[in-house]
Amino acid sequence: MxxxxxxxxxxxxxxxxxxxxxxxxxxxxxxxxxxxxxxxxxxxxxxxxxxxxxxxxxxxxxxxxxxxxxxxxxxxxxxxxxxxxxxxxxxxxxxxxxxxxxxxxxxxxxKCVDHKPIEMNETFTMTDILANGNCFLQLLPPPNASDFRPCFEDIISTCPDVEMEEQCSHTSGYKILWDSIHFRYFLTSILAVA
Incomplete structure (x- = not known):
């Protein structure tokens, strides 16, 4: 995406x-x-x-x-x-x-990994609960909130050679591919050639 x-x-x-x-x-x-x-x-x-x-x-x-x-x-x-x-x-x-x-x-x-009850008293804090090692903090968006914007830092947005760069500059269709190492940003004309 x-x-x-x-x-x-x-x-x-x-x-x-x-x-x-x-x-x-x-x-x-x-x-x-x-x-x-x-x-x-x-x-x-x-x-x-x-x-x-x-x-x-x-x-x-x-x-x-x-x-x-x-x-x-x-x-x-x-x-x-x-x-x-x-x-x-x-x-x-x-x-x-x-x-x-x-x-x-x-x-x-x-959220706690095991479903064992946690012994608590009136002075227990969330930090105390999280310190037991079986529980972790999860954050949920507020009701009616829009989605947060993901960012992709490993997008390559330039073409690797001059000939491909020329092809890149003459098209308007975009594709993003994931190759397990980086996001790669290719233009459809390059994909058509491949």
Whole structure:
């Protein structure tokens, strides 16, 4: 899957050739400066795009630090948020806050490998449950949230030689193939030759 026909495809510049671009969300293009391809196994087995930093001139360094924190054990800072207006994924609620977007948190769920009961008391926290080794944290999107945008970093978008490059520049059909090592981005004229 290399192109999209959704309301974010012009923002991510990944519209399919036949995408209807008349219903696109109006999102400030400057947000591109704060989006990275990221990975979190609690969210997905695939990499995805998320807003991971605050604007450099944001007024609160405290909020900016909470947005960009890495390797934290604080579960609240690990929960992504989905922008209500933009539909963009934010690393956490503080990243959404510094971009002035109302957001909904992803829903944390604990899954345990074995079905043995866990002895708990009123002081038990989610961290205590996850520390037993048989349980892990899973994050589910908020109700009515749009899908997060997967990212493919290993796409090869140039042709390997001059003759193929010439063929590439004279066609408009696109294909993306997976060859177990990289995503390969070929134009249909090259596939027709093969």
């Amino acid at each position: 290399g192109c999209f026909c959704d309301d974010l495809c012009t923002f991510f510049d990944d519209c399919c050739v036949d995408a209807d671009k008349s219903f696109q969300k109006k999102i400030n293009r400057s947000l591109h400066d704060y989006i990275n391809c990221t990975y979190d196994c609690k969210v997905s087995a695939r990499k995805f795009y998320a807003v991971v930093d605050c604007p450099r001139d944001y007024g609160s360094q405290y909020i900016a630090d909470l947005c960009s924190v890495t390797n934290t054990t604080d579960l609240f800072l690990q929960i992504p948020a989905m922008g209500r207006e933009s539909g963009l994924m934010y690393k956490n609620v503080f990243c959404a806050q510094c971009h002035a977007e109302e957001s909904d948190l992803w829903q944390p769920r604990v």
